[in-house]
Amino acid sequence: MGNMVSLWLGNFETENDLLEYTGESYTEDGDWISSTFCKEFFEDEEPYETDFLERYSVGNPSADIRFLLEGCSYDESVIQSLISEVGEELNKEYNSVILIFDFAVESAIKQIRGQVDYIATVPYQKI
Numbered sequence: 696m697g698n699m700v701s702l703w704l705g706n707f708e709t710e711n712d713l714l715e716y717t718g719e720s721y722t723e724d725g726d727w728i729s730s731t732f733c734k735e736f737f738e739d740e741e742p743y744e745t746d747f748l749e750r751y752s753v754g755n756p757s758a759d760i761r762f763l764l765e766g767c768s769y770d771e772s773v774i775q776s777l778i779s780e781v782g783e784e785l786n787k788e789y790n791s792v793i794l795i796f797d798f799a800v801e802s803a804i805k806q807i808r809g810q811v812d813y814i815a816t817v818p819y820q821k822i
Contacts, residue, residue, distance in 0.1 A: 699799040700773055700819045703732075704763065704789035705811030710752040713791045716810060717750050732793065735809030747796040756788035763792055769819050776817035787812070 707713040717732045729737075749768055757763055760783055764774050773794070791811070799816045 698797060698819050698821055699816055700769075700776075701795045701798050701800045701816040702773075702777065702814040703736075703793040703811040704785070704787075704814055705791045705793070706756060706789055707752060707791045707810075710791075713750055713752055713793075717748065717793060719745070731810070735811075736813070743795045743798040747798060749794040749796065750792060752791045754790065756790040758785040758788045759783065760785065763789060767792065767794055768796065769822060772820040772822055773817070776819055777815060780815045780817050785814070 705713070705716075707716065715731075717730050719730045719733070720728045722728060751767075753763055760777050760781070761774055764770055764777065767773060789812075793811060796819075800813060
């Protein structure tokens with residue numbers, strides 16, 4: 696499949712809210728509790744390696760792909776691929792980014808739902 700990255704964008708009041716949305720936790724007995732993000736898109740499962748999850752807030756909302764993704768891992772390659780896929784400007788402004796590297800979204804969950812919008816899965820180069 697090669698190197699793929701999947702992108703979701705959303706709006707959160709604080710970066711801590713974003714981290715809580717994407718962070719898993721554990722019960723007192725040590726049982727894993729999936730994140731709200733996983734519950735909304737993957738039906739409670741975590742089909743990706745958490746080490747490949749990257750999330751951050753950019754401050755002021757923007758629809759500019761370059762602004763939103765500048766500074767992410769492999770940003771030049773990721774930005775170029777996403778611009779080819781969705782264009783330079785989105786039709787909505789966002790202030791929070793979720794990227795999952797080396798993970799391709801299955802078509803069944805490509806619909807927009809939950810607190811974030813699924814944008815695209817694109818190839819990237821590890822430069």
